[in-house]
Amino acid sequence: MSYLQEVDLGGTFPPFVSFEEHFGMVPNLFRAQTLLPRVLEGEAELMGAVLFKDSILSRIQKESILLAVGVEYQSNYCVALHYQVLRSLGVPVSQLDQIVINNRKAALSTSDAALLDFAIKLAMRAPWLSREDIELLRDRGFNDESILEAILVTSLASFLSTLSTGLSPLPDFEPRVIPTSNHTSPPKAAYVGGTGGPYLRAVERSPESFPPFAIFLERFGFIPNLSRAQTLRPDVLEAEMELFGDVLGPKDVLSHLQKECILLVAAATNLNTYCVADHCEMLHIMGLSREEADQIALDHHEADLPKETKALLDFALKLAGRRFRIGSEDIDELIGHGFTEEHILETVAVTALNNFLNTLQMGLGTTPDVKPRHVYTLKDALPALAEEYPAEGTQIDPDASLVAKVQAGDLEAFEELVIRHSRRVHRTLVGIVGNVQEAQDAFQETFLKAFRYIGSFEGRSTFSRWLLSIATNTALQSLRERKPLESFDEEDHGEEFHPRLVRAWGDNPEQLYSEAERRELVERAVMRLPSKYRVVLVLRDIDQVSTGEAAAALNLEITTVKSRLLRARLMLREALAPHFATSAKRMGL
Amino acid sequence: MITCSEFMAEFGDYLESEVPTKVRQQLEDHVAHCRTCQVICDSTRKTVKIVTDTRSFDLPESAVKPIVDRIMAKIRIGQGS
Numbered sequence: 029m030s031y032l033q034e035v036d037l038g039g040t041f042p043p044f045v046s047f048e049e050h051f052g053m054v055p056n057l058f059r060a061q062t063l064l065p066r067v068l069e070g071e072a073e074l075m076g077a078v079l080f081k082d083s084i085l086s087r088i089q090k091e092s093i094l095l096a097v098g099v100e101y102q103s104n105y106c107v108a109l110h111y112q113v114l115r116s117l118g119v120p121v122s123q124l125d126q127i128v129i130n131n132r133k134a135a136l137s138t139s140d141a142a143l144l145d146f147a148i149k150l151a152m153r154a155p156w157l158s159r160e161d162i163e164l165l166r167d168r169g170f171n172d173e174s175i176l177e178a179i180l181v182t183s184l185a186s187f188l189s190t191l192s193t194g195l196s197p198l199p200d201f202e203p204r205v206i207p208t209s210n211h212t213s214p215p216k217a218a219y220v221g222g223t224g225g226p227y228l229r230a231v232e233r234s235p236e237s238f239p240p241f242a243i244f245l246e247r248f249g250f251i252p253n254l255s256r257a258q259t260l261r262p263d264v265l266e267a268e269m270e271l272f273g274d275v276l277g278p279k280d281v282l283s284h285l286q287k288e289c290i291l292l293v294a295a296a297t298n299l300n301t302y303c304v305a306d307h308c309e310m311l312h313i314m315g316l317s318r319e320e321a322d323q324i325a326l327d328h329h330e331a332d333l334p335k336e337t338k339a340l341l342d343f344a345l346k347l348a349g350r351r352f353r354i355g356s357e358d359i360d361e362l363i364g365h366g367f368t369e370e371h372i373l374e375t376v377a378v379t380a381l382n383n384f385l386n387t388l389q390m391g392l393g394t395t396p397d398v399k400p401r402h403v404y405t406l407k408d409a410l411p412a413l414a415e416e417y418p419a420e421g422t423q424i425d426p427d428a429s430l431v432a433k434v435q436a437g438d439l440e441a442f443e444e445l446v447i448r449h450s451r452r453v454h455r456t457l458v459g460i461v462g463n464v465q466e467a468q469d470a471f472q473e474t475f476l477k478a479f480r481y482i483g484s485f486e487g488r489s490t491f492s493r494w495l496l497s498i499a500t501n502t503a504l505q506s507l508r509e510r511k512p513l514e515s516f517d518e519e520d521h522g523e524e525f526h527p528r529l530v531r532a533w534g535d536n537p538e539q540l541y542s543e544a545e546r547r548e549l550v551e552r553a554v555m556r557l558p559s560k561y562r563v564v565l566v567l568r569d570i571d572q573v574s575t576g577e578a579a580a581a582l583n584l585e586i587t588t589v590k591s592r593l594l595r596a597r598l599m600l601r602e603a604l605a606p607h608f609a610t611s612a613k614r615m616g617l
Numbered sequence: 618m619i620t621c622s623e624f625m626a627e628f629g630d631y632l633e634s635e636v637p638t639k640v641r642q643q644l645e646d647h648v649a650h651c652r653t654c655q656v657i658c659d660s661t662r663k664t665v666k667i668v669t670d671t672r673s674f675d676l677p678e679s680a681v682k683p684i685v686d687r688i689m690a691k692i693r694i695g696q697g698s
Contacts, residue, residue: 601661
């Protein structure tokens with residue numbers, strides 16, 4: 029029995045029908061929330077879009093993320109549920125036991141192992157996540173859509189485990205023994221703060237044609253970058269909007285001010301610079317001074333709030349931070365302050381929603397919508413240990429330990445680095461040189477140079493960026509030797525490029541061809557671009573490095589990179605248009 | 618209302634979601650009324666998506682080991698081991 033009473037919503041309550049269909053039963057976690065059916069409606073929308081809907085990641089991959097993250101959160105409830113779901117999907121018990129005991133030793137494919145490593149890092153050490161972690165997934169063959177899904181499922185795991193901690197439902201299945209040794213300690217690496225992105229590609233959506241954005245504009249006057257960063261999955265954005273509406277919209281239980289305060293203190297305990305800035309701004313719009321909002325984020329006990337609200341925020345803070353167990357005494361204390369079970373349920377739901385958003389934001393690395401008045405740093409994260417850590421702003425390098433081993437003379441560690449980076453370096457070189465044979469020579473040269481100079485690599489950038497700059501320089505040198513007439517270094521003369529083919533493209537032009545056909549069309553078109561445009565396009569759109577990083581690797585001004593990139597994209601569009609514009613395939617082109 | 622040339626001048630930053638809200642609104646107003654820029658904008662975005670997703674110039678998994686072995690052999694020879 030959960031902390032809160034249950035009411036009978038009947039057998040046809042749509043969220044329960046959906047859970048029956050996809051879990052084979054209604055999990056107790058949702059039965060524990062029947063006091064507020066609207067909250068369940070929003071949750072069912074989110075579960076449907078993120079977990080149940082067929083997408084790039086399989087249900088087994090998604091459930092495995094939920095299981096592995098549940099283990100890290102030490103959530104007996106979530107582990108029992110997702111373990112059983114995976115069993116019913118045919119995953120062998122031996123493999124499931126191994127994920128629970130130590131996922132790194134489970135017999136998983138290298139890509140699935142990388143997926144779980146990523147999810148666990150995001151769940152447990154989100155402030156330390158960086159673009160490099162996204163790159164590792166890309167190198168394992170995950171595209172931006174599937175990485176976005178992994179981030180969403182991990183955020184959902186955070187949501188579900190917060191709900192189960194706050195409500196304490198009885199497990200639906202036999203609980204598994206979770207080893208405490210899996211619990212990850214804070215990494216000995218710099219704190220970066222989760223606003224160095226956005227890490228993933230997004231598409232522009234107009235508020236005129238996309239209702240969630242119209243609602244944001246109407247209510248807040250802006251569209252949050254966190255939502256803009258998820259436009260690859262408009263259905264998920266719509267589901268999130270439903271959940272926001274169902275949890276945050278009504279004021280019949282908690283007031284809007286109380287909910288916003290919960291979001292603020294919970295985001296602050298999760299060190300989420302982006303969300304704290306947004307919630308401070310919202311409180312300011314609601315009439316609080318900026319200083320009052322700052323005080324609530326810093327320490328709500330010192331803020332000018334009623335003592336009941338402070339007790340509510342104590343509870344939310346304890347729940348959001350996952351550092352303490354919630355017990356029936358916490359519920360009794362809130363009841364002692366005059367709160368009803370509906371109040372408590374809504375507090376748990378708002379806190380769970382906060383943890384979903386905080387995880388999502390750290391995974392996407394979105395830049396703040398408003399200038400943060402406080403940027404969370406290593407000192408906030410671990411005040412006692414701050415001095416032991418590298419300076420703020422230092423990037424985290426997933427290759428650091430391998431690099432250190434190579435510097436100590438370990439050749440096998442270098443072999444691992446070569447394997448890890450071979451596909452990316454190959455893409456860069458072929459794209460820039462424009463010729464597979466020459467690229468293979470440059471490939472060998474790149475890694476030999478890296479080995480020769482790795483002793484002097486001091487970690488000022490990540491190894492991956494350092495290697496990219498070696499590869500780029502090696503490729504450009506090869507290009508200059510081969511084609512002295514077609515100068516990469518030639519200046520731009522500001523000539524405008526006028527697109528000629530303006531026939532519309534269909535909704536999913538990529539479906540006109542098989543993957544192999546598409547790749548051949550793209551590679552042929554990219555190879556035909558003049559080198560100075562091709563190089564920029566390869567770095568930016570194929571390697572997916574940032575504009576600043578491309579500029580640094582090529583020793584060009586950012587404005588030059590930007591103008592060449594646009595020109596390259598337009599030229600490529602022109603070259604692909606005969607194949608992808610509407611009816612192209614029908615016409616036999 | 619901005620012109621097509623003004624639209625193209627901001628188009629690169631727009632694709633990268635790097636324009637201020639006010640400029641973005643002007644660009645979106647323009648696209649809503651100009652069929653040519655609407656098609657260019659939409660098809661350029663789709664071009665970027667296709668290029669990004671096809672993982673062009675990828676080294677086939679089967680080619681990784683031989684190429685890595687060659688590099689490591691050279692390094693070991695250079696080390697005298």
